[in-house]
Amino acid sequence: xxxxxxxxxxxxxxxxxxxxxxxxxxxxxxxxxxxxxxxxxxxxxxxxxxxxxxxxxxxxxxxxxxxxxxxxxxxxxxxxxxxxxxxxxxxxxxxxxxxxxxxxxxxxxxxxxxxxxxxxxxxxxxxxxxxxxxxxxxxxxxxxxxxxxxxxxxxxxxxxxxxxxxxxxxxxxx
Amino acid sequence: xxxxxxxxxxxxxxxxxxxxxxxxxxxxxxxxxxxxxxxxxxxxxxxxxxxxxxxxxxxxxxxxxxxxxxxxxxxxxxxxxxxxxxxxxxxxxxxxxxxxxxxxxxxxxxxxxxxxxxxxxxxxxxxxxxxxxxxxxxxxxxxxxxxxxxxxxxxxxxxxxxxxxxxxxxxxxx
Numbered sequence: 001x002x003x004x005x006x007x008x009x010x011x012x013x014x015x016x017x018x019x020x021x022x023x024x025x026x027x028x029x030x031x032x033x034x035x036x037x038x039x040x041x042x043x044x045x046x047x048x049x050x051x052x053x054x055x056x057x058x059x060x061x062x063x064x065x066x067x068x069x070x071x072x073x074x075x076x077x078x079x080x081x082x083x084x085x086x087x088x089x090x091x092x093x094x095x096x097x098x099x100x101x102x103x104x105x106x107x108x109x110x111x112x113x114x115x116x117x118x119x120x121x122x123x124x125x126x127x128x129x130x131x132x133x134x135x136x137x138x139x140x141x142x143x144x145x146x147x148x149x150x151x152x153x154x155x156x157x158x159x160x161x162x163x164x165x166x167x168x169x170x171x172x173x174x
Numbered sequence: 175x176x177x178x179x180x181x182x183x184x185x186x187x188x189x190x191x192x193x194x195x196x197x198x199x200x201x202x203x204x205x206x207x208x209x210x211x212x213x214x215x216x217x218x219x220x221x222x223x224x225x226x227x228x229x230x231x232x233x234x235x236x237x238x239x240x241x242x243x244x245x246x247x248x249x250x251x252x253x254x255x256x257x258x259x260x261x262x263x264x265x266x267x268x269x270x271x272x273x274x275x276x277x278x279x280x281x282x283x284x285x286x287x288x289x290x291x292x293x294x295x296x297x298x299x300x301x302x303x304x305x306x307x308x309x310x311x312x313x314x315x316x317x318x319x320x321x322x323x324x325x326x327x328x329x330x331x332x333x334x335x336x337x338x339x340x341x342x343x344x345x346x347x348x
Contacts, residue, residue, distance in 0.1 A: 032206035034251050067264075068255040074248055077208050081242040090241075093267040 003056045004028065004047055009132070010058065013156055017165040018172070026050065028057075034072045036061050037115055040106035044113055055108045056168070060161060062134050064124065065098035066091050075134060084127045084137045091124040099124050101138055103164040107171075114171065118163025131155075175228045178202065178221055183306070184232065187330055191339040192346070200224065202231075208246045210235050211289055214280035218287055229282045230342070234335060236308050238298065239272035240265050249308060258301040258311045265298035273298050275312060277338040281345075288345065292337025305329075 002024040028043040036059045063069045071078040102119040127136040129148025136148035176198040202217040210233045217231045245252040276293040301310040303322025310322035
């Protein structure tokens with residue numbers, strides 16, 4: 001089984017939960033849109049054209065209540081233009097700080113595609129801590145720390161990605 | 175010369191300025207991103223794979239000062255999620271209403287790709303009038319009316335699309 005990613009951190013997290021998975025670096029086109037499943041489905045379909053095997057692709061997106069769910073999968077463009085400071089400023093000025101982090105894991109196996117979802121509610125805060133992407137502005141519900149302030153182990157133990165991957169693991173071992 | 179669009183209004187505007195242009199409806203994949211030229215380039219490149227000929231593709235995007243240029247080409251997803259009311263609310267709450275409408279026209283001719291740009295400064299207002307897409311919230315500088323309140327003729331006479339198309343016309347007739 002191949003996990004398609006260029007991200008070593010995600011690969012470790014996947015191996016930690018699923019065991020033996022092989023990393024595959026493949027430059028897959030990302031269809032435009034706000035539907036994470038369609039993005040994952042398109043990548044899996046494309047991967048299957050290039051080689052045989054079972055594939056895993058994941059998408060992790062951030063959905064802001066104050067923007068009716070934007071940016072979602074468009075988060076990378078928000079980070080690029082307004083950054084974490086901008087995300088916080090938008091949520092604060094619009095007066096609604098709720099957010100949800102959501103991972104969709106897609107599995108292409110024996111000609112079929114399956115999806116597994118994990119989500120984590122939280123809120124947008126002033127940037128605190130370090131970490132990757134929007135980690136510094138996302139504070140999970142029930143925690144006093146942002147993802148950027150949690151250790152990698154703490155974050156991975158509660159993350160939306162873990163929830164999705166555990167569902168995939170249960171599916172594979174059922 | 176083919177103008178690739180599914181939009182009759184845009185076709186008329188193009189014919190009005192360029193004269194004899196043939197409409198071609200072709201479902202071209204839109205690459206994700208905030209770079210309008212890359213989006214237009216990718217569409218032209220794809221079109222050339224499917225048939226011979228010269229092609230025109232256009233992208234018209236809205237750039238908000240308060241979001242450092244977002245949504246740009248991502249405007250369709252903003253309209254889908256927060257709508258015109260949301261665009262206005264964001265600009266108002268962030269305290270910066272300036273905006274720019276920009277059209278990129280791409281021409282694929284004799285194996286080369288050329289770009290022509292037209293832009294129009296303005297501001298985001300409360301939705302007024304009718305029209306297409308974000309017409310009701312974009313008020314061009316120097317005008318007391320939004321695109322949604324201007325007649326089609328008034329709008330087309332000052333539009334960013336006309337500016338870009340006139341540059342293309344000058345290029346073709348030079």
